[in-house]
Amino acid sequence: MSVAVENFVKTIYQLDVLHHEDTKPGNIAKKLNITNAAATDMARKLSTKDLLIYEKYKPLKLTALGEKMALNVIRKHRLWESLLFNLFDMSLHDIHREAELLEHQTSDLLANRISAYLGHPKFDPHGDPIPNEDGVITTTDTSVVMSKAIEGSTYVISRLVSDNKEFFDFCLENGLINGAEIEINKQFSTSNMTQITVAKNTLLLNQDFTDIIYLNEFN
Incomplete structure (x- = not known):
């Protein structure tokens, strides 16, 4: 295609x-x-x-056929992101941009070889699930967007859903990376803002950010 x-x-x-x-x-x-x-x-x-x-x-x-095609492309994209991140320590923005190009030039054989080389990862560096070779996502998503997180609770960042360079630069500069532990200090419902603490720093984020940062409960 x-x-x-x-x-x-x-x-x-x-x-x-x-x-x-x-x-x-x-x-x-x-x-x-x-x-x-x-x-x-x-x-x-x-x-x-x-x-x-x-x-x-x-x-x-x-249709089922269309969804299978979409998941196959997404699988290749996320595998390339994982490989580029692991081999070259590229930024989250850069690996997304390069994977957008590489996903269309990748055979199923090469995708399977990349997956095997990486140890068949279930998530890419952004925290998004990687479909298996049958086009099935085998992980269960229990995450919640930051804007819906509960005040006074502690979470771990699990996904950063964006392709915007400024967003990733801001996240990196402020410790908002996958696996980072954060505390939800206050949800400001009227202004649609969230106050958090991460790495001993307090940040006030608007909904443009908090709707694309996904969290899992801290265990």
Whole structure:
């Protein structure tokens, strides 16, 4: 399949399953930086290939075949992120950018070899689960976004969901990395802000940040 097709089904999967956002062609177009007409044409084309269900004015829904393709692309992306992070100690932003290119040029054979080399990791450096070679995510997600965390409780950062360099730079500078222990000091519901303590520093974060930082309870 072409890069355009793989990116299209991957974007639908990410919006629908991971972010619970609108998957109408217009929103897909915005995410992929293409015209609404191009997104609609692609949706119609892929519906004839049994990759998705297209109905006018309704959100796009992947078929089982389309979801399997999306997960295969996501698997390769996250394996490349893991390899680049482990071998070259690249930043979380840089490994994402490079993996976006490499995921489309990777055979299933090479993906399996990378997985074996890394010891079949279940999570990438961002904390996102890596599907197995059958396209199945075998881990159970028990995380909560920081904006929904309970005041006075202690958590561990488990996922950082972004592709924005400034976000990752800020997180690195302030100790907001996977595995870091944080305390939720206060949830400001009116202003949608969260006060936390991490590495003995107190930070006040707005919802743009706290909705893309995932936490697990500290044990």
